[in-house]
Amino acid sequence: MFSPKDLLSISLLLSFVVTSPVPSISHDDSETGFSLLKNRQLSWSQATCSVKEITDASYKPNLRWDAVDARSAWSAVANSWNSKAPLENQNTLPFPMAVSNFFHGPEHMNCQDVGDGYLILNSFVSIHQIHQNRYNGLDSAMNQMQSSMGKFTETFAPQLVDSAAVLREILSSFAFVIGLGSAYSWNTVIKTAKIFDNDDWRGVAKDAFNSAITLSITMARDHLPTASDLQNDLTEAMGNFIGRWMEAEASYVNKIFSGAVGTISDLYGLIQDGIQGAVPTGTDLATLKNEAQKIVYTKMIPAAWKAAPGDYSPFILVSDNPCSSQAEGDLAGHIDDATAAQTHVCYDNKIFYVVTPQWINNRGKLEEWKLNSLPGGTYDNLSNGNWGGATLDDIVISSWDGYKLNGNKNGYQLPEASDAIDGNGNVGNLIFEAGVRTPGFSSMPICDVNTLVQNLKNCNRNYDGFPCRKLQYANSCN
Structure with a gap:
């Protein structure tokens, strides 16, 4: 059975939570005639938190990202992670902690000297909050659905003895169920943050979020409920079904923040150009509770x-x-x-x-x-x-x-x-x-x-596809 301990990366990220102001006033190069990178020629290691675009939260997130050359900073931290083994008397830090350590962030990270670390780690926090909200929404959905299973059977399959057979019928759709849930969450983020309204973000955001959805589907394959999970009564089976979904959600978070080969580029796709800086703190994903139920019930009915x-x-x-x-x-x-x-x-x-x-x-x-x-x-x-x-x-x-x-x-x-x-x-x-x-x-x-x-x-009900079976001959069901 699923345990909250599986949310390893979410727990690790809690130590990095900082307040990231959401921009409300737009400044861009076309308005000022001033190119942040061209005129300043800053390298990421020289960009401190005194840079105006960091101290002034009204700048667009992608301009704040460029102002401290966060793209190069990410390359540097990724190269460091991939190339350096820990020295004697050093621990192998989990990837999020290693990133904070690279930017000289304290255990409870805030903006000290390195503006790049401030933006990158706040982007981590934003992703964490999105997935934490998704996880909480699934937990609420599970509790509500489990309490409704008796009524569900009475309504849609009266006198059904093996009620868990309903969920076994949709077992092959488990990955699609999770894919739809992931898509709904990212779509909510996109609309709330108006990400597709920004021409600079549209292309990269589309690729990044689709990669995230695809990875969630892949993770679902690793957490597919077994037939034994879906035995007994429908209430218990539903708990196991949604529980496996929650396991897949936690595994996705652990995977994306693992620093494993192939995942660093996926993670960067979700934070590049300051995309996460546009996501308001506490973006409401509570509606996932209802959407998760809608997705599952649409298959179950x-x-x-x-x-x-x-x-x-x-x-x-x-x-x-x-x-x-x-x-x-x-x-x-x-x-x-x-x-x-x-x-x-x-x-x-x-x-x-x-x-x-x-x-x-x-x-x-x-x-x-x-x-x-x-x-x-x-x-x-x-x-x-x-x-x-x-x-x-x-x-x-x-x-x-x-x-x-x-x-x-x-x-x-x-x-x-x-x-x-x-x-x-x-x-x-x-x-x-x-x-x-x-x-x-x-x-x-x-x-x-x-x-x-x-x-x-x-024909009769025993024929596959009845009553819409395509007949090859006028008077034959074969």
């Missing part, structure tokens, strides 16, 4: 329908009929108005229904069929922030856009680092920027009335 005892075949029916709360056209008489109103989603000039079929098949003759709502799968239940804010719209949009990217076929495989934001091939700045609506994060089977009817006539 279709899995619960699939695992639920009873004659359920969850799917999404797509139609070109007008968007309406009443069944029209080829659906008239096959779905009652109350069900249509509670299960439909309008998107991409189409109408979708998240439903399960009921039918009578007499030796290949389809005598009757209708569409029913799934347990808990109605707007009354999936709205107003219930279940972390997961909605039918989220499930439909993600499934449909994945379907489109797969050439209008089911079976889309979500890439591990997807930047797709819709089904038309458009991409965002960040991996998984679209959150739970990332194409293919949800992947319920989709089909039209004609395909549904052919399945109901010729």
Whole structure:
């Protein structure tokens, strides 16, 4: 089970916490006609905390960074770390402490003589605070979700005996779940600090944050819950599931601050050009508590329908009929108005229904069929922030856009680092920027009335892909 002791690097960084003023007034070279580096010709070792851009917090973070040549300072400390073994009677310091020691910072670091160390170590603190907030948000999410598991099963999979089967269904999506959580956190930071509003930062920030998301996905692979973690009841299984997520979060922090080969460049990407200086102290990531729940519930709900005892075949029916709360056209008489109103989603000039079929098949003759709502799968239940804010719209949009990217076929495989934001091939700045609506994060089977009817006539629930199985022959399910 996860222990807070795993947050080694976070604990180490606590000794470096200092107040880093957030700039509120903009000064740049175009306004003053003065180039900080060209006119001063300062090397990083000569730049002290008396430099104006350090004493005056109103300067833009990237200008403060350049004013003390922090890029060269970072190269110097990285070279020192990579090349120097400890002398006799010296300890091998963890990387963050070694950086502080290099800049002659005391154990409780503040700005003494070396302005570069002030900016670099404050950037470390900013990253620490972001991850500490993420960790706290996950802990809150775990507590809230564990207390809701009994109600979850009653709502979405009534009478389910092996309730933990729901989480085992989504085990293969664990890395994607963590990837979406990481993307959400960095997106919050980007918007709060307006990082993409700065032309000097946009390119480097995009690369750095995407690298951070990718590394978090890689770390997730090392903390994948085992089948034994997800046995017993759903409450315990949920604790283990989120606990593994928290382990992966702690491992990411330990990795990024380890000084190991390959990680120093990743860490520099997150602090270069003073990016972290734009992040306000105490940036609110409390909403991760809700977003983490939304991410997990968006995967769990279709899995619960699939695992639920009873004659359920969850799917999404797509139609070109007008968007309406009443069944029209080829659906008239096959779905009652109350069900249509509670299960439909309008998107991409189409109408979708998240439903399960009921039918009578007499030796290949389809005598009757209708569409029913799934347990808990109605707007009354999936709205107003219930279940972390997961909605039918989220499930439909993600499934449909994945379907489109797969050439209008089911079976889309979500890439591990997807930047797709819709089904038309458009991409965002960040991996998984679209959150739970990332194409293919949800992947319920989709089909039209004609395909549904052919399945109901010729197949049964034992066939893979039912009731949206693509039939090769008119009267055969093979």
